[in-house]
Every structure is written in structure tokens, then in C-alpha cells.
Amino acid sequence: MSLPPALSGVVITYNEADRIARCVSSLAGVCREVIVLDSASTDDTVAIARAAGARVEQRAWEGFAKQKNAAIALATQPWVILLDADEWLEPAAQDAVRALFAGPVETADVWLLRRRTHYLGHAMRGGSFAREPVQRLFRSHLRHAIRPVHEYLDVAGQREVLSMIELEHDTARDPDEYWRKLQRYARLWAEEQAKRGRRAAPGRGLLAAFAYAVKNLVVRSGWIDGLPGLRFHLMHMRYARLKYELLRTLR
Numbered sequence: 001m002s003l004p005p006a007l008s009g010v011v012i013t014y015n016e017a018d019r020i021a022r023c024v025s026s027l028a029g030v031c032r033e034v035i036v037l038d039s040a041s042t043d044d045t046v047a048i049a050r051a052a053g054a055r056v057e058q059r060a061w062e063g064f065a066k067q068k069n070a071a072i073a074l075a076t077q078p079w080v081i082l083l084d085a086d087e088w089l090e091p092a093a094q095d096a097v098r099a100l101f102a103g104p105v106e107t108a109d110v111w112l113l114r115r116r117t118h119y120l121g122h123a124m125r126g127g128s129f130a131r132e133p134v135q136r137l138f139r140s141h142l143r144h145a146i147r148p149v150h151e152y153l154d155v156a157g158q159r160e161v162l163s164m165i166e167l168e169h170d171t172a173r174d175p176d177e178y179w180r181k182l183q184r185y186a187r188l189w190a191e192e193q194a195k196r197g198r199r200a201a202p203g204r205g206l207l208a209a210f211a212y213a214v215k216n217l218v219v220r221s222g223w224i225d226g227l228p229g230l231r232f233h234l235m236h237m238r239y240a241r242l243k244y245e246l247l248r249t250l251r
Contacts, residue, residue: 005101008075008140009034009083011054012067016085017043019170024052026088030097031081037071045085065144065151072140079105080140086170087115096165097137109158111137115167119232120175123168127222127233128215133162149188175235182239190246198247205244209237 009027013020013036020036027034034054038046039061046056059070072080081097083089089097100111113136117129124130135153142158144151172178216222216233223229 004030004032005079005098005105006077007031007079007081007097007101008077009081010068010071010075011036011049011083011085012039012064012071013037013041013045013049013085014039014061015041015043015045017041017045017048018173020045020049020085021052022088023083023085024049024054026090026094027081027083028053030089030094032077033075035071035074037067037074039067063146063148065146068151069143072143075140078140079137080142081137083136083167084169088168088170090166090168093166093168096163100137100163100165107159108161109139110135110142110153110155110160111163111165112160113137113163113165113167115169117232118168118170119172119178119228122225122228122232124222124225124229124232126224127217127220127229129169129232130220130222131166134167135160136167137163137165148192149185175231179235179238182235183242186239186242186246189243190250193247194250200244200247202248204248205241208240208244212237212240 007030009031011020011023011034024034024036036049036054036056038049038056038058040058049056057074059067061067068082072082105111112133115132115134117124117132135155138153142153142155145154213233216236222233
């Protein structure tokens with residue numbers, strides 16, 4: 001039996017018992033190792049991850065970027081695939097990973113995955129979240145820039161290529177939980193922008209919400225997702241507005 005690709009799967013967790021098995025299991029078939037870096041979960045996340053085939057390490061939470069960088073540093077393979085606990089690879093995507101490593105993987109430093117968001121059981125077909133390119137498969141020396149939220153891989157001087165690998169993302173357990181998450185992200189974003197001296201003009205939040213709607217519901221055909229998609233996009237319109245309202249308050 002041939003070895004899996006020279007690839008480490010890494011995941012950061014905190015209380016993800018209800019979905020970590022799906023994530024780890026989807027990585028186990030295409031990675032030589034799967035590493036879960038946990039932040040003292042109080043549920044069964046650790047036991048379930050180990051049962052699914054992961055090596056679990058512990059580290060106190062210091063923010064998304066630092067936690068992900070610490071997880072990447074544990075990898076022993078030259079390539080890393082980084083997933084969140086609410087993400088997974090379907091069998092077709094696993095086959096696409098194997099095909100990439102059997103062929104052109106060395107021609108780039110970062111391979112973008114096409115992430116599809118699922119919202120409360122509905123897989124998005126339109127809008128930015130239907131096939132969102134994300135930096136998740138990369139050489140193991142790369143790290144994320146340090147910022148409070150919406151962390152990104154520092155790819156200066158690196159070659160990025162869009163792959164055919166599709167990544168599934170189950171973004172919400174329920175609407176209330178999802179809105180609380182977006183509120184946390186909005187506050188982290190506003191605090192970071194305020195520290196940089198950025199200001200928000202009156203009406204900037206409304207403009208951001210309108211721009212989001214035009215981009216996702218019209219230009220990128222988010223309307224095809226019907227009522228489930230509309231509920232999702234309305235929440236993100238609220239989020240876009242809230243970010244600037246919080247920034248105005250902080251300034």
C-alpha cells in the first residue's frame with residue numbers, strides 16, 4: 001500500500017466535539033499525519049479527535065493567527081493542509097489532493113482551495129461563499145501574519161495557484177450562535193482598525209452593507225440560493241454595517 005502524500009493535516013480546536021471527527025477523518029486518508037492543536041476543550045473534542053486518528057497537542061489560546069502558526073510548527077511534512085474544525089474534504093476532494101501530489105504540486109508554494117459554505121444544511125450555489133478561494137494548502141515554512149481576526153497567510157514572494165480541490169465549510173450550528181460569532185469578529189476588526197488610527201465616516205456602515213448585497217446577491221448571483229441564502233446574506237449585511245458602527249464608537 002502506497003504512502004499518503006508528504007502532507008500534514010493541522011486543525012485548531014476548542015469545544016468542537018460535534019464536528020471534529022468529520023474533519024479529522026477527511027484528512028486522515030490523504031495526510032501522513034493529522035495534528036489537532038486544542039485549547040483546553042471542556043467537551044469530548046480531544047478523545048474524538050484521537051479516535052479519528054489525530055495526534056492531539058495542547059496550547060493556551062492566544063488568538064487565531066498565533067494558534068494556527070503554532071499548529072503549523074508541529075508539522076513534520078514539507079506540505080501542510082490547514083482546516084478549521086467545521087471544514088472537511090469530500091471523497092472527490094481527497095482524490096483531487098492525491099492527483100495534485102502525483103503531479104504539479106511542486107510548481108507552486110501555495111495552492112488555493114475552493115471553499116463552499118453550508119448554512120444550516122444549505123450548500124451555497126451563488127455569492128462569494130459558493131467557491132471562495134482560501135489559502136489552505138502550502139509549504140510548511142509559511143506562517144500567518146499576526147492580526148486579531150481574518151488572519152491571512154504571508155505569501156510575499158511565493159507563487160499561489162488556484163487548485164481544483166473543493167473544501168466544504170459548515171459555518172453555523174444555529175442562527176444565534178452564528179450571529180454571536182460575527183459580532184465577535186466585528187469587534188475584533190473594529191479594535192484593530194481603531195489602533196491603526198482608521199476612522200469611519202457617518203453612513204459608512206450602511207454603504208458597506210449595500211455594497212455587500214450588490215456584490216453577493218446581484219453580481220455573484222446569490223439570489224439563486226433562495227430563502228436560506230437570503231437569510232445568510234442578510235446576516236452578513238448586518239455584520240458589514242456593525243463593523244463600521246463599532247469603529248465609530250471606538251474612535
